[in-house]
Structures are given as C-alpha cells and as structure tokens.
Amino acid sequence: MGLLSARDLIRRAKEPATYDSPVLELEHLDTLWLQVTGTLCNLACLHCFISCGPNNDSHDMMSLGQVQEAVDRAVEEGVKEFYFTGGEPFMHPQIREMIDCALEHGPLTVLTNGILIDEEMAAWLGDRFRESRYSFDLRVSLDGTTAAENDAIRGRHTFEKILSGVDRLHQNGINPVITVTTCHAELGAEAGRQRFFELLRSRGLERPRLKFLAPFKIGREERRGGGYEDYERLKKGDLNEEAKESLQCSSCRMVTAKGAYPCPILIEVEEARMGDSLDDALEPIELNHPACYTCFVEGVTCRT
Amino acid sequence: MKGTRFAVFGGVYNNHLSLKATLDDARSRGAQELFCLGDMGGFGPNPDRVFPLLRDVDDLYVMQGNYDHSIGNRLDDCACGYTDPRDNHFAQISYDYTLENTADTHKDWLKQLPGTFRKTWGRRRVLMAHGSPRRINEFLWESMCPDAFLASLLTDAEADLLFVTHTGIPWKRRLPDGRMVVNVGAIGRPANHGQTTVDYALVEVKDREVEVSIMPVAYDHQELAREMREEKLPEEFVETVLTGWWTTCLEVLPAKERAAGKY
Ligand code: SF4
Numbered sequence A: 001m002g003l004l005s006a007r008d009l010i011r012r013a014k015e016p017a018t019y020d021s022p023v024l025e026l027e028h029l030d031t032l033w034l035q036v037t038g039t040l041c042n043l044a045c046l047h048c049f050i051s052c053g054p055n056n057d058s059h060d061m062m063s064l065g066q067v068q069e070a071v072d073r074a075v076e077e078g079v080k081e082f083y084f085t086g087g088e089p090f091m092h093p094q095i096r097e098m099i100d101c102a103l104e105h106g107p108l109t110v111l112t113n114g115i116l117i118d119e120e121m122a123a124w125l126g127d128r129f130r131e132s133r134y135s136f137d138l139r140v141s142l143d144g145t146t147a148a149e150n151d152a153i154r155g156r157h158t159f160e161k162i163l164s165g166v167d168r169l170h171q172n173g174i175n176p177v178i179t180v181t182t183c184h185a186e187l188g189a190e191a192g193r194q195r196f197f198e199l200l201r202s203r204g205l206e207r208p209r210l211k212f213l214a215p216f217k218i219g220r221e222e223r224r225g226g227g228y229e230d231y232e233r234l235k236k237g238d239l240n241e242e243a244k245e246s247l248q249c250s251s252c253r254m255v256t257a258k259g260a261y262p263c264p265i266l267i268e269v270e271e272a273r274m275g276d277s278l279d280d281a282l283e284p285i286e287l288n289h290p291a292c293y294t295c296f297v298e299g300v301t302c303r304t
Numbered sequence B: 001m002k003g004t005r006f007a008v009f010g011g012v013y014n015n016h017l018s019l020k021a022t023l024d025d026a027r028s029r030g031a032q033e034l035f036c037l038g039d040m041g042g043f044g045p046n047p048d049r050v051f052p053l054l055r056d057v058d059d060l061y062v063m064q065g066n067y068d069h070s071i072g073n074r075l076d077d078c079a080c081g082y083t084d085p086r087d088n089h090f091a092q093i094s095y096d097y098t099l100e101n102t103a104d105t106h107k108d109w110l111k112q113l114p115g116t117f118r119k120t121w122g123r124r125r126v127l128m129a130h131g132s133p134r135r136i137n138e139f140l141w142e143s144m145c146p147d148a149f150l151a152s153l154l155t156d157a158e159a160d161l162l163f164v165t166h167t168g169i170p171w172k173r174r175l176p177d178g179r180m181v182v183n184v185g186a187i188g189r190p191a192n193h194g195q196t197t198v199d200y201a202l203v204e205v206k207d208r209e210v211e212v213s214i215m216p217v218a219y220d221h222q223e224l225a226r227e228m229r230e231e232k233l234p235e236e237f238v239e240t241v242l243t244g245w246w247t248t249c250l251e252v253l254p255a256k257e258r259a260a261g262k263y
C-alpha cells in the first residue's frame, strides 16, 4: 500500500525539485501531542530528530495553563487520546499536575527516556495507572540490546539507567512500551526484534511491549545518517484515500509552548507552524516537507 | 407490558458451539431479531460449522467484519500486522486454517455482506458497525474512548445508540446526554477475564426507551477444546477456551485492559 514503484522513483528523480505538494485535511482530531518540556532533555541522542538536549531551548517548557487550554480545546473537538513528549517530560516540575489534567479527559501516553523515573515517581505513576478511568501508558526509548549498542546512540551509561527505570515501573505494576528507533535496519528485522523481546524477558518483563520506529532524517539525525535526496518529496496525486488515512497528520496535531504544528516531527520547521494555539491548527496542511516522504513511504506513525 | 427484545453479537471466531448457545439463549429470552456484527472466522475449529446457523435464517441479520472481508476476498493474511513475531505466527496459523477450511460458497457469502445496520428503536436512532462507524478495523476499547470522543462519533454518524464488536471485550457506556455506546464483545472467545463464558448484548425496548444488558453465555467449552485439539490447533488457543485468559496477540490491548488479564 502506498509505496512508490522503482520506476516512479527514477522518473521523479529526474524532475525538478519544485513540486506541487498534496494537501491533507484534518479528518478528525484523534490525537493531541503536547511537547510539555519543549526541547529540554537530560540526554542528547545522536538520532534525536528534534535535536533535544540540556542546552536546547528552541521550544520552552509549556506552562500548566497552556497544557490545560490545549486539552480543553481538544476535548471540544472530541479528541481520542493525548501524548506527552519533549525533550524529557519528567524534567517538568509540574509533570504530575499535567498528567492528571490529561487523564481526566482521556487516555494518555508519556514518551520518556526513563532515566528520571525514581522510586517515588514510579510509585506515583503506578497509582495513577490503577486509579485512572482511562488507559495510561509510558513509552520508554531504548536503542540497543547491549550497553555498547544503545550507548553509542543515547550516550554513555544510559543502557543500565534506562533499564533500571523500566524495572521500577514494572515493580509498580506498569508494563511500559519499549520504543526502538531502527537506525540499524537490522534491528527492525525479525531477528533484531527477537533480541529485544529476549532482553526484556530476561529482565523479568514476561510480556514485553515493543514498538519499532524508522528514524527521520532531520535534526541531529540528518548529520548522522545523511539528509534527503531531492526526489524524496510528495506531490499531488501520490496519495489515495487509504494513504491519506494512514498519515497521522490526517488525525493529529502538536502543541508546544511556541504554538501549534501539524505533527511532532516538524516542530523545528518554522514554516510548518500553524498559529499560536490549537484553534489555528484545525485547517488542512500542505505535505511539502521531505519528512512527509518518510511518513508516506515507511508508513510511520508516532502513536503506539 | 413486556418490551420488545433484540440481540446483538459479534466475534464468532469459528466457535459453532458458543454460537448455537448464544442463539438459543437470545431466542429463549424472547429476542425477535438477532444481529451479528461480523468476524465469523479465526481462532476456533471447523469453520464451516457456523454457516448453517447464520445463513438464510429468518430472524438473523449478518454483517461483514474485517476478517470476513479478508477471507471473502481470499487475501493472504488477516492484515493484523503484529510487532511480535510470536503474535504474527499465531495469527497466521488461524488465518491459514480458516481460509483453507471455509467452503467457496461461504467465502462468496462473506464477501457480499453489508457493513452497517441502521434501526430506530424507541426514540433512539441505532447504528451497528463492526469496528467503529468510521472504520471497520478501528478498535473501541473502553479505556481508550473518552466521553467526548464517543459523543463526536455518535454526532458524526447521526446516531444515539451505537453497537460495535471487533475488540473481543464487552462494555457499555451511557453519556451524560443519554446517548449510548455498547461494545458487544465476542461470542467466540471469552473476554480475558478468567471465565469461560462468552458475551452478547440483549436489548429491551420499552416505553420508547432502550435498555441494554451484557449477557454471559456458558457453552460446552470442553467439547470445543476437544475439537480444537483434534484439528491440531495450537495449545495456546485451547488454553484460552479452558481458562478464559488470552494467551496470544495481546499486543492490540491497551495498557489497562492488558493489565487486567493474566498475560
Ligand atoms: S531522542 Fe528523546 S531522550 Fe534522546 S535527546 Fe531526543 S528527546 Fe531526549
């Protein structure tokens, strides 16, 4: 489904790089992403597609009021689920209030590197998990099945710290989804996947939950793996109905301290900003960014 | 005066024994019309045994589920697309088995089934769909459906009462404005709660109001397990029938529903 044939790719490679991009309507706001800690992170992973890190303040932390406002507006639209991301959400001093605010209205997934989840936080999260009316999920990133493999991407000594965070969640009754960015194609293949299942089972997580994501060639990942070729753009006519539905931006929007964006991937692209608040972001979007090409070809979605 | 009764069920999964038990239960409780929301195949033994109970029956209306679409169109797999190779392995076993053991005439029948039913019961506009009103394969899990989301689904679909299946776990919710969504669960496989019974929805329309009850049905699950072993279906599936706990393809479960199960 949706894949271009080799012949199409070659034909398009010869065409000039100015394309008439497809336009995509927001079918329904199913997913609201909130970049609660902005681009602030305690790590600086090599493949981070928004170049987050301890010194990146290109997007500020959101205030609790901003989160509340976006959540309320999304509820008016009949939103289906919330996602918190950053940076690292657990760096926010009011992360607990924010979690409560979202969980009151719908299911929530928090994307984290797991390192700041100490005993006390894990216990609090466990309580929320049990008591909330809606599903509450934690998604922890891990990029290898050995310290050497993971630390090469996520930084020194992170492998053990991440897995300790996962252990603490597990002890408090939460079975987090482990997210793997498949920088090495081999990791996404069946044998690679199998290794992750085995690693987690060996740590006592009997029923591992895993998600494998293709990397985006923007942000720091652009310098690591190389950027996009000119022909890697979408143009009008590439998308049939099924392909449109499969793109997450037909059903999601992203809100940061800076304003509203089509998706979590494009928040560092100034032209992609749709306005100050979610209200300004319910319009159709133009799929004129090369990252849109990855979404389309790989069938990527940031959701679990 | 007693009201008018209907029954709504889905997820037959080749389980002809629980199908028979469900139809008997619903009719004995006075259901005048019965509605099947699809997914005849998968999981259980001897696919062709469900069709005589479903086809050309006067009081029964049958809709197409995603599995029926795949089997009817002779596709290669059920398109579940699991991450865990183990899940894919088990999903493929039941799909291949069902595809191979469903007669052509039944495949053709599955292929032409309708995708939704609309009714008016009392003062409620009723819509029945397989997954959700907008997509045949959308899962509506209880813990993943905010009130506001359900309200917008109902508004968009111009309905006050929605019935779906597809997830295999039943639930119902009345919204503050009185509209209602019911997931009827599945009659072919127990709902991952440690009981061997299966579920359907019994509807009563009285004084223009609609009441819905989720009804557990017991059937001869030992006999089903015996048949499954005879057909050499995986012991993991048999365990589910005998214990009521799901053992495979758990990846689709949201965190909350997953935590409520054994695995
Ligand atoms: S990938 Fe995640 S953990 Fe790593 S720097 Fe980016 S935001 Fe931080």
Ligand code: SF4
Pocket (backbone or CB within 6 Å): A247, A248, A249, A250, A262, A263, A264, A265, A266, A285, A287, A289, A291, A292, A293, A295, A296
């Ligand atoms: S990057 Fe992907 S999700 Fe974002 S707007 Fe482009 S196609 Fe949509």
